[in-house]
Amino acid sequence: VKAALQQEVGLPQRPDSPLMVMVTRLAGHKGLDLLCYCARQLLMEEDCQLLILGTGEKQFEGFFTQLQKEFPDRVAAKITFDLGLASRIYAGGDIYLMPSKSEPCGLSQMNAMRYGTVPVVHATGGLRDTVPGCDENGQGGLGFTFQSYNADDFYWALTRCLNLYDNDPKGF
16 A cells, blocks of 8 residues: 555655655645754654645645755645545554644544554643553554654654664554
8 A cells, every 4th residue: 555655655665664644625724834853853863755735825735845856756745635535644654643723623634544554643622532642662552742842842752753663563
């Protein structure tokens, strides 16, 4: 499923490289400012790919379109609304990003977990209720969480998740 998704969105098929995904409305409320702040550093320091699907605020559409130009083998920005592609993203991704500022309920993280895509979420509202945080060994929870809404904490949660993916596939 992952290889087919990578091919569909124009990314190289790299089975050992984690595919981080996000299906969302491109709005500040969804925590995109955190991802924008750390995306380049993450892509330069970690062996990973990023796939974004959504439409919304022009600043975010522009950021992810530019990021795709800078990292064409690592980033796919699909600035559109496509329910079929969204389902394939949930199924083919390795890590689901959901750093929302607040989220009363949240369905995306539950969709991701249903498909076996590990969520990285801001521990707020419905995200806190549905994604108990695991430790760096993948124990005690269903995903990776961060408590304070800031880019450093989000980046730290992402690197813990990526380290587990790289170093302990069974634990992941």
